[in-house]
Amino acid sequence: MKLLILGGTAWLGHRTALAAAAEGHEVTCAARGISGAPPSGAAFLSIDRDADGGLAEAAGQRWDAVIDVSRQPGQVRRAVRDLADAADFYVFVSTGNVYASQKEYGQDEDAPLLPPLASDVMESMESYGPAKVACEQAVTSGFGPSRRAIVRAGLIGGPGDHSGRSGYWPLRFAHPADAGGRVLVPDAGAQPTQLIDVRDLAQWLVDVARERTAGIFNAVGDTVPLAQHLAAAASAAGPGIPLPEHEPASTGAAGEKQGSAVAVAQQWLREQGVGEWSGPRSLPLWLEDQDWQGMNARSNARARRAGLTLRPLEQTLADTLAWEENEGIDRPRGAGLSGNEERELLARLDAGPGAVTAGRGKAES
Known part of the structure; x- marks a missing residue:
């Protein structure tokens, strides 16, 4: 061709x-x-x-x-x-x-x-x-x-994603900013996420061109809840990283267990000036506004029938983590909390109620 x-x-x-x-x-x-x-x-x-x-x-x-x-x-x-x-x-x-x-x-x-x-x-x-x-x-x-x-x-991720949206979570789980290993996550586990690997999209574009596959297609990843996406990011970060949990089990001071993900109420995050989805001082992929959540839950059935194949989400996140580490752990990114911002927020949580700690042991109990 x-x-x-x-x-x-x-x-x-x-x-x-x-x-x-x-x-x-x-x-x-x-x-x-x-x-x-x-x-x-x-x-x-x-x-x-x-x-x-x-x-x-x-x-x-x-x-x-x-x-x-x-x-x-x-x-x-x-x-x-x-x-x-x-x-x-x-x-x-x-x-x-x-x-x-x-x-x-x-x-x-x-x-x-x-x-x-x-x-x-x-x-x-x-x-x-x-x-x-x-x-x-x-x-x-x-x-x-x-x-x-x-x-x-839809949302494209994978190695080379300078937006930071697909690399932030695996990088944070692999290299927590907090000395105790805690990772701040939104208590929004049921919210949909949908990510397509840039390599899968690129290959399918070539396939469509080669085969002259006429039509209109949603080239999007499979929809998974945010909790599942974060679990995949934690798994991609390596053994021993705690799986996030989002269902509140109690209220009170955060950080009672070292090496745990800290699920925080969305209202509290908004009050602290934490942004949704992308940009500075944000938690990537978090999208509280229900009028926009459908953007992460579109049907990809037509594209699937036309030959679109998707690699496992965990593989995409693991490969993105490797690219992020090669680019530099501490470099500025287009999305997420800086290390200092996350430590400051965790300190505020330590000083009062509003968070739920979640670790692998809690998730499996």
């Missing part, structure tokens, strides 16, 4: 190019090159997608398939215009943010979408969902339903 990847130098695009090159495909990564170099085995084509004729050189060749990860409607509209006669199939990587509601569990690909962004340029992340809707519409309009695949990705 002669494959054109519009991108291919940043995280997902690079992994996709790597997977395609490993199969022996003729891969060309078309990008500005600012995010890095393409993997070994892939050619590089310098382009400017913001220029009207930025894809002229690519449009002058013949491609079996194109894979596009852009979020800018203008870039996608121009690519579809210029490549409609040069490529047989177009794979567009979209997002679950296109859905009008993030509340319902089990939504499939037929759920209502947000209105498309009219502008060619997405000015801020507040317009991310509408921008991707506009991109999807451009691809379908230019290539038709039978010559395109729309792949709506």
